[in-house]
Amino acid sequence: MMAQTDNSKSAALYLRACKVMPGGVSRNTVLRSPHPLYAERGAGCYVTDIEGVKRIDFANNMAALIHGHAHPEVVAALTEQLHRGTAFTMATEAEVLFAELMCQRNSGFEKIRFCNSGTEAVMNCIKAARAFTGRPKIAKMEGSYHGLYDYAEVSQTASPANWGPAEKPNSVPVAYGTPSSALNDVVVLPFNDVARAIAILDQHADQLACVLIDPMPHRIGLTPASAEFVSALRNWTKKNGALLVFDEVITFRSCYAGAQDWYGLIPDLTAMGKMIGGGFPVGALAGRKVVMDVMNPLADKVLFPQGGTFSANPMTMVAGYTTMKMFDQAAVEKVNRLADRARAQITEAIRVADIPACVTGGGSMFRVHLKPEVSGDYRSGYVDADEAGRIKRLLDYLFDNGAMLINTCSATISTVMTVREIDYLSEVMLGGFRKLHDLA
Missing domain, CATH: 3.90.1150.10 (Aspartate Aminotransferase, domain 1)
Structure with missing residues (x-):
């Protein structure tokens, strides 16, 4: 536990926090020295x-x-919903309204499903891609952040000490104890390097379920992917029976239909989160109907059973619908x-x-x-x-x-x-x- 260094309210509150939470927080990003x-x-x-x-x-x-904090329209919509209830073991119209609104924004969103975070959205995209293709491996960009899922987080903290040669970057774990099987099933690509990326992909062509890319990855430097690079990935996935998955958890705000609009192409799946929830925990995955239907519980065989207790809860759906309608x-x-x-x-x-x-x-x-x-x-x-x-x-x-x-x-x-x-x-x-x- 850190010692109290001043007489501020924050210092006193942090002393209490350190007694009940590791590091005194539930997310490391709020830490500051000497206290949050x-x-x-x-x-x-x-x-x-x-x-x-x-x-x-x-x-x-x-x-x-x-829309910043406590936007009056979002607050009003949430207050109304709060009096009706926050979560049910039933579907609500709010989910349908929000799904319709999101699918109208992007012609590639033939179907959509909601979950509770960007991490979940990316995880579900990966699992859907595996279910659709029957293949185990994924490819992702060196250094790119895609949440906390074992496979999605590989290489996001790679350093000169362990990242390996540029022509074949290592699969570097983030968390201690990450299974070697997870590392072996993640192929790491150099971002914005067409020749090297395609050469690596070719080595795993019959095993890759998807190529996962954030079109402007924050951890890589918040530099947009080049049109040439994205086009090369789209062409390779089509040729080799893999899916192209866009992580737009952060970048969907960039254009009306998401940053994918910069490239004039339609990925097979798109993961979303953050701002589409209007300040509430949210995730979503959308894409081609034939791919999304691996989650269809009405199918003869459900390839990927997916759900969650708070997925599409009406508070998030109402906040998201109100927010995205204004955006x-x-x-x-x-x-x-x-x-x-x-x-x-x-x-x-x-x-x-x-x-x-x-x-x-x-x-x-x-x-x-x-x-x-x-x-x-x-x-x-x-x-x-x-x-x-x-x-x-x-x-x-x-x-x-x-x-x-x-x-x-x-x-x-x-x-x-x-x-x-x-x-x-x-x-x-x-x-x-x-x-x-x-x-x-």
């Missing part, structure tokens, strides 16, 4: 902590809040324009401060790197201990000056933000860059 700060309330794009300090929220609960084409364009403005202004701040840094991203998200450039693959964007230390100093400066970002120095835009918040972030970012320059 605790939220009191959120309204719009601002969060106030229990000490009374208000900050602009560019983290949005790890990209999960597209129309105009709203998508608004947040993307604000992100464009932020990327341009932060790039200019980097130039003015004269520090080695760059900005990546797309749609309504961006990430600041404290290196001159990243070339769009995991290894070029890898954050070593020195860069991690500088990023922490920058994040602390931003936090202390009223701007809260994701702990990789990434930001997401919500529809309740305006030019005012973007300009403020750019100004504070310039101050942080100048401080780093002075410390160099």
